[in-house]
Amino acid sequence: MPTNIVSHPYPSISMIPLTTPIRFDRRTVSGESLDDVLEQLEGARDIYRNLVRAVCG
Structure with missing residues (x-):
């Protein structure tokens, strides 16, 4: 779960x-296991990466 998102430069x-x-x-x-945790974090990274591509082109 994301707990903090801050753009740079801010605001x-x-x-x-x-x-x-x-x-x-x-x-x-x-x-x-560590592999379980890493797999979930990599999945979250891919979701956000695809979201940014969809929004920004």
Whole structure:
């Protein structure tokens, strides 16, 4: 779940920001492996990457 999204430069009211870091809070549960966590994070990265491409062209 994204917990913090800040555009750079901030505020970016009338321009497309150069970067937009997103901070995630991802906690593990008992029995999860590192590979499980990485797979989910990579899936989230791909979703956001595709969203940015759809919005910005």
